[in-house]
Amino acid sequence: MIALLEFLYNNFIIISVVLFTLVTTLVLTRIFWKEFFFNKKLKFKQNVLRNFNSFRLKKPSLKSIAIIFVLITVPVVFIFAFVRSPIAYDDHIHHLSSKSDVSNIHASYHSKFYSMTLQSVEQEDADAILQEQYETRTIFGDNIDFVTQTSDDNIIVANQTEINIVENDDNTLRILETIVPNLEGTTIQGVFVTSDSLFVIAQPVFNGNIADLETYKPYTLVFQYNMDTYEQDQVYTFSGSAIQIDRQGDYLVIISDHFIPFDSENFDLDNHKPFYVKGSTVFEEDYSNMVYIEGTEPTNYFTTFMLDLSDGIVETKTALTHHDHQAMIGNNAVYISAKSYSFKMASDYMELSNPVEQERVSITKFSFDHRGLNYFRTRMLSGQVLENGLIVDDQLIMLFIDNLEGTSTVFRFNDRLDMFHRVEVGNIDSIKGYHHQDDILLIKTTAYNIRLFDVSLPTELHLYDPPYILDYPQNIFYDNESNLALNLNINEDKIHIVPYDYEDGLLRELESRITRSTYRQIQIGRFYDVRNLQFIASNNTLLLPLIGDDEYDGASIFVTKVLTYQWDAQDRVFEHNNTLSLPYSIHETNPFIYRMISTEDLYYHITPRGMALQLTDEPELHSYVIFD
Amino acid sequence: MFKLKVPKEDRARIRNKLKIIDSKKYQYVITTDKDAVESDKINIVFSEDQAEKVNRMLDSIVKGEDVFISVEGEEGIKNIESRRIHYFIIENEEVVAILMKEKFIVKMKLYELEEMLGNKYFIRVSKYALVNINKIDYIKPAFNSKLLLLMKNGDRVEVNRRYYKAFKNTLNL
Structure with missing residues (x-):
């Protein structure tokens, strides 16, 4: 049956059938008309000859009517069934209104893009896409972490299952409250506070088992607690694989993907709509709240959930677009960039071997403010976006595009998505990471080099090639006050911190490199990031946590060691001046998380299992608590 | 008229x-x-x-104004009114007058009959046939630009492509 449909869905055949039936209809209509005309004339002639009763004009036979009807109906049915109207775009966006719009867009894209229209995404491919979505780790904004601080200086620390509120009572730590949310199999990913609420974010973790792909559904839970009573006020569920969760002003913004397995058995589009749950009420995304980004393969719902933290109102907006995209929250907006094709006009009607006119990159902005969450604008640029090529934060929007001619171009946009500058940056494979502070943007472009941009002047300033070939992603830390850039690398079982002078747009590597052995490097490599590295500019102190070994009751154990280095701003060198071992009972390796909060007088060393207080003028711990 | x-x-x-x-x-x-x-x-x-x-x-x-045509039948030669004849047709090189149920040989050439009856209600529709317009029951166009005349006696006579225009003009008066 499928083979027959595929055969029928050949535009050449369709057009031939339509033309044939049209011609046949014309010929037969002409014959039937002639029949009527001749017999009318015959009757007239016979009347002239005073032969009044010999003739009766026959009415058209049912057979003739049926033939004409079928012949007219066949091309009409073919046209309606197989030839679709082109989709109309406004600013590269098609606003959806119904379920059939989604189906039509999907069918239309496939009819253009694939040589066989009914070619489907193989189940294995769909599984791979789902698995990748489910295993993608959510990126949390800097303001959502395992540790946060309340306005009255209490410290809130989360581990995977509970939240502890700790107060400093005259330099003695004390657990004020322990909250155990009803996690329903999820684990806590981060916490943050507003003036009157504590918010806890939790997600399920996919076990990686392909057999569970059908039943597993990713989502994000957001618990809201009253800061005075620690009672739960509300709980929200947001559907989809969350890509990024960030606080933007008074809003919590969640962007998430929902792959649409169009070709799976018993597929029903209504079962894949994005949704959120507030309390026990389910709110499904309405098709009229969706847009389709022109030329992108419609395989995924990209949904933005915007939770107003002050009143609990949730707004949503969904883009139907390709599952392989890049998206970021920043600058009171959500940006998404995806591969888009412009198709030859004839591809709307004909099966073309190469229907693509131009390969493009789309960048779409959804903005949010007191007026709500709204589609803002879409731009199209020719080329392919580099891996991690979309960079958005509060001050800049950049897009790195491979222009398919051996070079790459960086496009700078303002918040209206107007491109105000572009700069050629040679051949770049991908963006590994970036750090933006003040006017300086450090970009690690490949495994071997770092680029610097002075974003106040939108030009590339410098390309630096460090001597190391490093296996693991590098993180970049930059302190403007000290003109110091730190490149944090993890290689095999060693952590390297390479300091650079940054001056006049140049990076100059300093000799005072810190290289330390550590254990469990695989876990370190996965979880270690710049948030573990603490450089306190006010007193030029660098705190470097590591996993070290120790002995406890005669057995070898792992502990978190915090190495303290003093940065000599004059001589531009680091000097190691202290090593502090956190108690075994508050050491944590799975995941390895260390956070530090500093004040003028003390450091809080925090892990998910406990928290320790160290006075800055004392090398040892002053107080600590353990979370059971 | x-x-x-x-x-x-x-x-x-x-x-x-x-x-x-x-x-x-x-x-x-x-x-x-x-x-x-x-x-x-x-x-x-x-x-x-x-x-x-x-x-x-x-x-x-x-x-x-009807004319009589001499025809040969089993009972010998007799004259019949031309308006009773459905059509004349050449069969085995003889002109045959076809009536409702009978047929007679006519000892005239078809073109002579056409000259005699052509200004009346007979019309030449092919090299072999001359048809009485009053005896046509129905006209059926065919795919090949020909016409098929269904006569009142049930016979079918074809209008040849060459005589199509003349037939059409006759009907248009």
């Missing part, structure tokens, strides 16, 4: 009584107004109360 010349307000009524259809090329003027006569035509002036008689007269005019 006829031209009815009566006041406009009486025209439909009288036409209905006399069953007249006007011809462009007419020989007879039928009128209730003696001033409407045409000198080069045969004029019939009548009053409306005589319409019945005029009607029969008109029938006689048409039928009275």
